[in-house]
Amino acid sequence: NGLIVSFGEMLIDFVPTVSGVSLAEAPGFLKAPGGAPANVAIAVARLGGKAAFVGKLGDDEFGHMLAGILKQNKGARTALAFVTLAIHALAFVTLRADGEREFMFYRNPSADMLLTPDELNNNIIYIAKVFHYGSISLIVEPCRSAHLKAMEVAKAAGALLSYDPNLRLPLWPSAEYAKEQIMSIWNKADVIKVSDNELEFLTGSNKIDDESALSLWHPNLKLLLVTLGEKGCRYYTKNFRGSVDGYHVNTVDTTGAGDSFVGSLLGKIVDDHAIIQDEARLKEVLKYACACGAITTTKKGAIPALPTHSEVLSVLNGAK
Numbered sequence: 001n002g003l004i005v006s007f008g009e010m011l012i013d014f015v016p017t018v019s020g021v022s023l024a025e026a027p028g029f030l031k032a033p034g035g036a037p038a039n040v041a042i043a044v045a046r047l048g049g050k051a052a053f054v055g056k057l058g059d060d061e062f063g064h065m066l067a068g069i070l071k072q073n074k075g076a077r078t079a080l081a082f083v084t085l086a087i088h089a090l091a092f093v094t095l096r097a098d099g100e101r102e103f104m105f106y107r108n109p110s111a112d113m114l115l116t117p118d119e120l121n122n123n124i125i126y127i128a129k130v131f132h133y134g135s136i137s138l139i140v141e142p143c144r145s146a147h148l149k150a151m152e153v154a155k156a157a158g159a160l161l162s163y164d165p166n167l168r169l170p171l172w173p174s175a176e177y178a179k180e181q182i183m184s185i186w187n188k189a190d191v192i193k194v195s196d197n198e199l200e201f202l203t204g205s206n207k208i209d210d211e212s213a214l215s216l217w218h219p220n221l222k223l224l225l226v227t228l229g230e231k232g233c234r235y236y237t238k239n240f241r242g243s244v245d246g247y248h249v250n251t252v253d254t255t256g257a258g259d260s261f262v263g264s265l266l267g268k269i270v271d272d273h274a275i276i277q278d279e280a281r282l283k284e285v286l287k288y289a290c291a292c293g294a295i296t297t298t299k300k301g302a303i304p305a306l307p308t309h310s311e312v313l314s315v316l317n318g319a320k
């Protein structure tokens with residue numbers, strides 16, 4: 001199995017103990033380890049693939065707790081730097097009754113923002129067959145330079161570059177800056193996954209259709225995916241496009257659904273890039289990815305909800 005290296009932040013999401021409340025109304029919070037790039041690495045490992053997470057954690061109780069979680073997930077190697085200067089990043093997140101997700105972040109600065117280019121473990125990045133990243137690591141220096149260097153090392157070594165911008169607007173100084181920075185690395189990616197909300201934000205169009213999706217196409221792109229929550233996803237390649245339906249499940253918390261989807265997709269294409277050019281095979285892989293996303297919504301938090309292969313099979317078989 002080829003190695004999937006995921007770069008960026010790992011943090012703790014604090015999710016309300018009861019559903020459908022605003023952060024202010026929440027009576028209490030549960031610790032839920034998360035951070036999109038870490039979720040992706042663990043999603044891959046839990047499905048039986050080989051993954052590594054590259055990032056920086058706080059040298060504190062929470063940072064070591066998170067390092068322990070990566071270790072517990074057989075298959076998720078780590079290339080971690082620790083920092084004593086900053087506390088670990090915390091995010092309070094809730095899905096309100098009106099369906100909107102509300103975030104509040106404590107990271108001023110947090111450990112992940114302080115990763116320097118010199119701290120990168122190039123040995124791990126160099127052997128990546130897929131290198132995956134988001135955009136939160138582009139917000140401030142020195143992490144931004146570390147991110148750009150890691151991408152360069154991975155690309156030079158021949159890895160497939162996978163990008164999920166994972167827009168978290170409250171973390172950016174302005175919406176314009178977020179868009180500019182997210183787009184600044186757009187043309188380097190081989191595979192890009194955006195959610196419907198991100199599509200609207202990046203294109204400025206309020207339509208989720210082929211035209212707006214294809215306005216995000218770039219000449220070197222191999223696969224563009226637009227995830228649509230419970231409705232599944234749409235896919236675009238140079239030669240074909242189409243959609244895959246979602247699965248109906250008992251959703252309690254959608255956090256991590258996109259990361260689960262991406263992790264499972266990368267786990268399938270890492271050893272067989274040709275899947276991207278074969279529509280029938282790609283559709284099978286995306287059905288599997290949608291099942292992974294769906295399962296992840298059935299439990300609170302991201303990492304605890306990431307499925308194993310046998311859990312995915314039971315959803316796929318149940319849907320037949």
Ligand code: ATP
Pocket residue numbers: 194195196227228229230231232233245246247248249251254255256257258259260261289290291292293294295297
């Ligand atoms: P996140 O940022 O929460 O990780 P996202 O917004 O990037 O997620 P989504 O579109 O929410 O991505 O979800 C990814 C995939 O997970 C979808 O394409 C779908 O297959 C599955 N999924 C998400 N939400 C649901 C749901 N409520 N019911 C069933 N499947 C879902």
